Amino acid sequence: MDPKPLACDDSFKALPRGPIRCRLKNRLELVETGRTFPVPLDYEPSRDAPSASGSRQSADVEKRATAWLCVAGSFLFLMPSFGMMQSVGVIQAYLQLNVLEDYSARDVGWITGMYTFLSLFLGIQVGPLMDRYGSRRLAPVAVVLTIPTFFLLGECTEYWHFMLCLGLLGGLGSAVASTVAIAVVGKLFVRYRGLAMGLALTGSSVGAVIFPLMLRSVLPSWGWQWSMRGLGFVITGMMVPGVGCLYPFPSLMGSMDAGVLAANTDSTARPAQPKRNAALNFTAFNSPPFSFVTGAFFMLEFVIFGVTGILPTLVTWAGFPAETGYNLIAIMNGFSFVGRLLPGAVGDRLGHLNVLLVMTVFTFVSTGVTLLPFGARHIEALYAFSACWGLGSGSFLSLVPVCMGKTCEPKDYGRFYGTMNFVVSFAVLITVPIGGQLLESMGSTPLAGLYMAIVTLGGAGLFAARALLVGFWFDMRAKI
Incomplete structure (x- = not known):
């Protein structure tokens, strides 16, 4: 006769990250379905699987208004990053017909292609930096990189100017801004992560609507230089308040870490994890x-x-x-x-x-x-x-x-x-x-x-x- 599975801690049942696996002799209980299945005796959870204590502390943090204020900050950061990535075709079309009319569509496309590519490619280095240093250091870096991009873009006249300014500097700024915004939501939320992530990412949709409409309206009347300056002022109005909204993030993470430490003070606590570094790794x-x-x-x-x-x-x-x-x-x-x-x-x-x-x-x-x-x-x-x-x-x-x-x-x-x-x-x-x-x-x-x-x-x-x-x-x- 199979041994009767022991009951899991009731606190596990509140966790949304199902199925929750409990190692009970030779059984694996899926709490959310109420079913049990035989598993190997040496079953151990993956070291990358989310811990129960961390999930409980995250659930407490998610109820705070400051956590949702951080979602608003992510929303504001994703408007000029992912939102601009989806709107950059308007800039490409204008450059091809006016400022860079002597270059082929393929050559002009490499500028915006480099911008989009670096916005994602550099995330592998920005992500570990975010894990180690947090948003209070990286969010201002994103502002310093992103806002000057568009003011300088208005002064560009040569192909290599645009490649350096939009392709390289803009791509770097977008990588920092988008990675910080997504990581903040991913770190703070577990139970309502889908809703929080959806709210934050609607910022990119709003940006993808606002920026093309704005540029199509002002480029014919203002010209290239002042249109880019106007765009720079609009992005400043998004990112500077965004930094303020993200300000509570370190204290929220600190309260989560303190709760996990308190929950793990018994003899079964996990061993201390090595200090995370910002080195490139796969x-x-x-x-x-x-x-x-x-x-x-x-x-x-x-x-x-x-x-x-x-x-x-x-x-x-x-x-x-x-x-x-x-x-x-x-x-x-x-x-x-x-x-x-x-x-x-x-x-x-x-x-x-x-x-x-x-x-x-x-x-x-x-x-x-x-x-x-x-x-x-x-x-x-x-x-x-x-x-x-x-x-x-x-x-x-x-x-x-x-x-x-x-x-x-x-x-x-x-x-x-x-x-x-x-x-x-x-x-x-x-x-x-x-x-x-x-x-x-x-x-x-x-x-x-x-x-x-x-x-x-x-x-x-x-x-x-x-x-x-x-x-x-x-x-x-x-x-x-």
Whole structure:
């Protein structure tokens, strides 16, 4: 007769990070499903799995108004970082037609491509710095790097000026700002991480709407120099209050650490962890679930930036007015706002990986019934595709950082997130230049099929990560 499983501590039942594994002789109890399964006698939790005491202390911190003030700071930091990444095409188009008219579209594209690439690529170094030094040191650094970028951009006249200013300095500033913003939310929140991350990432959607509208309005009348100065003042009004909103973060983390220390004063407490350093390392890949989540995000980002980059080109290629392309992007960004907010809140109740897999299937099906059969021949199909794609891609961008957080401790969130962005940056670097060439060589319908296949691969990676975290491939009742 099998031994009856002992009851887990009731405090475990309040934890949202299910399933919670308890090592009880030869049983593994999944608290959230009420089911038990035999496991090896030598089963031990992964060293990267979130600790119970850390989760309990995070739940207490999440109730404080200062924690949500930090979410507001992340919102303000993501507007000029991720929001500008999605709006940089307007700057590229103006430079190509006016300031850098003697250069080819490919040459001008390398400027904005470098900006986007470095914004993600440098996260592998910024993440460990965030883990060690916190937001009080790195948030002002982000301000010092980002705000001068746009004031200096107005003074640029040569190609190499733009590459150094926007491509290198702007990319570095965006990397620091975005990594700090995401890591703050990932470290503070566990129970409501989906909602908090969704609220913070709506800042990028708001920025993606505000900046193109502003630039299209002021560039014809103000000219390049004063338009960039105006943009610099607007970004100053976002980031300076953002620094103030992020100010309580170290004290909140200190209270969490103190609570964990108090909870671990018995003989079973974990051994002291070595002091974290800011050196470049790839140890995050020792976690198989993290590796699968990163691979899935690589696939999804390849498609997200590919579709966003070629949609205006697809419209003009099909013979529709250029203004239609701007309308489709606006619709996509509007529905992306909803996609970043609602799925995260639902994921807090039903499991973030579960919701992300559902949204992956939704995106696959909606693309298959709009863009794949109709291509670019019917404008109605393009409008429907833009709305569905904005909803699906918005959920990818908000839920993937949350799902990635299930593979690590909150104290290591910056390092893991930066490592993931390092890998994803190569997807962005590849997809932007080749998107137009694929459209010309393949056509809209085969390209839609290719993107659907890549989304399928991303969904398979997420399914594998979920199976590794749950312990079973087809247990659909676990809320994870």
